[in-house]
Amino acid sequence: xxxxxxxxxxxxxxxxxxxxxxxxxxxxxxxxxxxxxxxxxxxxxxxxxxxxxxxxxxxxxxxxxxxxxxxxxxxxxxxxxxxxxxxxxxxxxxxxxxxxxxxxxxxxxxxxxxxxxxxxxxxxxxxxxxxxxxxxxxxxxxxxxxxxxxxxxxxxxxxxxxxxxxxxxxxxxxxxxxxxxxxxxxxxxxxxxxxxxxxxxxxxxxxxxxxxxxxxxxxxxxxxxxxxxxxxxxxxxxxxxxxxxxxxxxxxxxxxxxxxxxxxxxxxxxxxxxxxxxxxxxxxxxxxxxxxxxxxxxxxxxxxxxxxxxxxxxxxxxxxxxxxxxxxxxxxxxxxxxxxxxxxxxxxxxxxxxxxxxxxxxxxxxxxxx
Amino acid sequence: xxxxxxxxxxxxxxxxxxxxxxxxxxxxxxxxxxxxxxxxxxxxxxxxxxxxxxxxxxxxxxxxxxxxxxxxxxxxxxxxxxxxxxxxxxxxxxxxxxxxxxxxxxxxxxxxxxxxxxxxxxxxxxxxxxxxxxxxxxxxxxxxxxxxxxxxxxxxxxxxxxxxxxxxxxxxxxxxxxxxxxxxxxxxxxxxxxxxxxxxxxxxxxxxxxxxxxxxxxxxxxxxxxxxxxxxxxxxxxxxxxxxxxxxxxxxxxxxxxxxxxxxxxxxxxxxxxxxxxxx
Numbered sequence: 001x002x003x004x005x006x007x008x009x010x011x012x013x014x015x016x017x018x019x020x021x022x023x024x025x026x027x028x029x030x031x032x033x034x035x036x037x038x039x040x041x042x043x044x045x046x047x048x049x050x051x052x053x054x055x056x057x058x059x060x061x062x063x064x065x066x067x068x069x070x071x072x073x074x075x076x077x078x079x080x081x082x083x084x085x086x087x088x089x090x091x092x093x094x095x096x097x098x099x100x101x102x103x104x105x106x107x108x109x110x111x112x113x114x115x116x117x118x119x120x121x122x123x124x125x126x127x128x129x130x131x132x133x134x135x136x137x138x139x140x141x142x143x144x145x146x147x148x149x150x151x152x153x154x155x156x157x158x159x160x161x162x163x164x165x166x167x168x169x170x171x172x173x174x175x176x177x178x179x180x181x182x183x184x185x186x187x188x189x190x191x192x193x194x195x196x197x198x199x200x201x202x203x204x205x206x207x208x209x210x211x212x213x214x215x216x217x218x219x220x221x222x223x224x225x226x227x228x229x230x231x232x233x234x235x236x237x238x239x240x241x242x243x244x245x246x247x248x249x250x251x252x253x254x255x256x257x258x259x260x261x262x263x264x265x266x267x268x269x270x271x272x273x274x275x276x277x278x279x280x281x282x283x284x285x286x287x288x289x290x291x292x293x294x295x296x297x298x299x300x301x302x303x304x305x306x307x308x309x310x311x312x313x314x315x316x317x318x319x320x321x322x323x324x325x326x327x328x329x330x331x332x333x334x335x336x337x338x339x340x341x342x343x344x345x346x347x348x349x350x351x352x353x354x355x356x357x358x359x360x361x362x363x364x365x366x367x368x369x370x
Numbered sequence: 371x372x373x374x375x376x377x378x379x380x381x382x383x384x385x386x387x388x389x390x391x392x393x394x395x396x397x398x399x400x401x402x403x404x405x406x407x408x409x410x411x412x413x414x415x416x417x418x419x420x421x422x423x424x425x426x427x428x429x430x431x432x433x434x435x436x437x438x439x440x441x442x443x444x445x446x447x448x449x450x451x452x453x454x455x456x457x458x459x460x461x462x463x464x465x466x467x468x469x470x471x472x473x474x475x476x477x478x479x480x481x482x483x484x485x486x487x488x489x490x491x492x493x494x495x496x497x498x499x500x501x502x503x504x505x506x507x508x509x510x511x512x513x514x515x516x517x518x519x520x521x522x523x524x525x526x527x528x529x530x531x532x533x534x535x536x537x538x539x540x541x542x543x544x545x546x547x548x549x550x551x552x553x554x555x556x557x558x559x560x561x562x563x564x565x566x567x568x569x570x571x572x573x574x575x576x577x578x579x580x581x582x583x584x585x586x587x588x589x590x591x592x593x594x595x596x597x598x599x600x601x602x603x604x605x606x607x608x609x610x611x612x613x614x615x616x617x618x619x620x621x622x623x624x625x626x627x628x629x630x631x632x633x634x635x636x637x638x639x640x641x642x643x644x645x646x647x648x649x650x
Contacts, residue, residue: 030585032584032585034584036595036598037592037594037595037596037597037598037599038596038598038599038602039598039599042421042422042423043420043421043422044417044420044421044604045417049422052422069584069585070423071582071584071585071587072587072591072592072595072596073595074594074595074596074597074598075598085485085489086489086493087485087488087489087492087499087500087501087583088499088501088583088584089498089499089584090584224597225597225600228600229403229404232403232404232406233403233404233406245599248402248599248600251401251402251403252401252402252403252406253403254403254406255406279498281498306599
C-alpha cells in the first residue's frame with residue numbers, strides 16, 4: 001500500500017518538476033497573446049485565420065517555428081487582474097484606452113521599438129497623441145468605435161430620431177433600453193445635457209442622475225449584451241450601442257423590424273490598442289507580431305471579422321473591404337476620421353479618480369434601487 | 371388531485387428542459403438571431419468544427435477533467451481507507467472536518483487562495499510564470515478530492531469488516547486482501563466518485579478562472595470571454611453535442627447498471643437453487 005502510494009506521489013512530483021523546467025522542444029518560440037474574446041479573425045465563415053497565418057509567415061520568413069499561445073479575456077479589469085497578479089507572462093495585450101493609461105502609469109508597459117513596426121506609418125495621423133498615450137510610446141491602435149443610437153424605424157417616427165432626446169421621449173415609454181453600467185448610462189445623460197463626462201464636480205454628476213431618474217419610468221430594462229436579442233426581435237425599439245455592433249444586430253433582425261442608426265452630436269469614442277506588457281519574454285517577436293497584424297491581409301480580415309472601424313489606412317482604403325461593407329456601412333463606421341483626435345480627447349471617457357468613481361457608483365445604486 | 375399533480379410534474383419538466391430545448395432548436399438555425407428561426411441548417415456545426423480555438427479549449431477541458439478525476443479518485447480512495455482505519459475518535463472528527471472544508475468553502479475563496487499560493491511558490495523558485503496546466507490540475511484535484519472521499523467512505527463503513535480479515539486469515543497479504551476483497555466491495559463508491567470528480571472538473575469556472583495561466587484555457591473560460599461580442603451560435607451547437615454525449619453516457623450507465631443488477635440477481639437465484647437442491 002505504502003509502496004504504490006509513494007510511487008504515485010513520486011510520479012506527481014516528477015510531473016510538476018517537468019512542468020516547471022518546461023520539458024519539450026526549445027527550438028520553437030512561444031508568443032503569448034492576450035486579447036478580448038471574439039476579437040480576431042479566426043477562420044470561421046471562410047475568413048483568414050490570422051494567428052495561423054502569422055505562424056506560417058514567420059516560419060517562411062525567419063526559418064524558425066513560432067507557436068502563438070492565444071488566450072482571451074472578457075473585460076479590461078479581468079485582464080488587469082491577471083496581469084498584476086504577477087503569475088503570468090504575456091507578450092502582446094490589446095486593452096482599451098483608459099486601461100492603457102493606467103498600465104502606463106503603473107509601469108506595466110514597455111516602450112515600443114518602432115523600427116520593428118514599420119507598418120505603423122499606415123495608422124492614420126489623427127490616432128497619434130491621444131490622451132492615453134500622448135507621446136505614442138506604448139501603443140499601436142487596433143480598432144476604434146463610436147457610440148450611437150439604434151432605433152426600430154417601424155416603431156419610431158423618423159422625425160423623433162435625433163440627439164439623445166430620443167432616449168427620453170415619452171412616446172416610446174417601455175420601448176427604451178439603457179446601459180446597465182454606471183459609466184455608459186451616466187454618459188448618455190451627460191452628453192444630452194452637455195456636461196463633461198470626465199468632470200470631478202459632484203453637482204454635475206447629481207444633475208446627470210436627476211436626468212436618468214426622469215428617464216427611469218420610460219426604460220424597459222437596463223441591459224448590456226441582452227440588447228442584441230431585444231433589438232433584433234423588436235422587443236425594444238430604442239437603445240444606444242457601438243456602431244460595429246449595430247451591424248451585427250442588422251444581420252439578425254426579425255421580420256417587421258427595421259433597425260436604423262445615427263450619431264448624436266456628442267458621444268463616446270473608444271480605442272483598443274496593441275501593447276507589450278512589462279512581463280514580456282520575447283519583445284522583438286511581439287513587435288514583429290504587431291507589425292504583421294498591421295499589414296494589409298490580416299488587418300482587413302480582422303476588421304471584417306470584428307466589424308469595428310480600423311485606424312489602419314490599408315484597411316479603410318482597401319477596395320475589397322469597402323465593397324464588402326457597402327457605402328452605407330462605411331459612412332456609419334467611419335464618420336469623419338479627420339477630426340477624430342479632437343473629438344476623442346474632448347468626449348472619450350478617461351480614468352476617473354477613485355473618490356469620484358465611488359461617488360458615481362453610489363449615485364448609480366440609488367438609481368437602480370429607486 | 372391527480373390532474374393537479376400531473377400539471378405540477380409537467381411544469382417542473384418544462385422549466386428543467388425548456389432552456390435545453392431552445393438551445394437545441396436554435397443550434398440548427400441558419401441565421402445568427404435568437405429572434406427568428408430562418409431555416410434548418412447545420413451551418414453552426416460546420417463552423418464549430420472549423421474553429422480551432424474552441425476545439426482546443428474542448429480538448430484542454432477534457433484532458434484536465436480526465437486527469438483531475440483519475441488522480442483525485444486514486445488519492446481520495448487512499449484517503450478514505452486511511453480515515454476509515456483511524457481508531458482515535460477525535461482524530462477522525464478532525465479529518466472529517468478538514469475534508470469538508472474545500473467542499474463548503476466558496477469557490478471564489480478556494481480560487482483566490484490557490485492562485486496566491488501558486489504565485490507565492492512560483493516567486494520563491496524565481497519562475498517567470500507560475501500558473502500553467504499543472505497549477506490548474508492541482509486546483510481541480512483539490513476541489514474534487516472531498517467528493518471522492520465522501521463517496522468512498524460510506525461504502526467502507528457498509529463493508530463487513532470480517533471480509534478482509536477472513537481473506538488475510540486464509541493467507542492473503544494485506545495488499546492482496548485490499549485489492550481483491552476491499553476494492554471490489556467499495557467499487558460502486560469509487561466509480562461514483564470518479565464520475566462526480568469528472569463532471570465537477572468539467573464545468574468548473576471560478577477556480578479555473580483564477581488558476582489558469584497563459585496558453586491553457588478551458589471551455590467555460592472561453593465562453594465567458596465571448597461576452598464583449600455576443601456568444602456565437604457555434605456554442606449552441608457545442609452545448610447540444612455535449613448534452614447528447616452526456617445523455618448517451620447516462621443511458622449507457624443506467625442500462626449497464628440494470629444489466630449488472632439483473633445478472634447479480636440471477637446469479638444469486640442460481641446459487642440459492644444449487645444450495646437447496648441437495649437438501650431436497
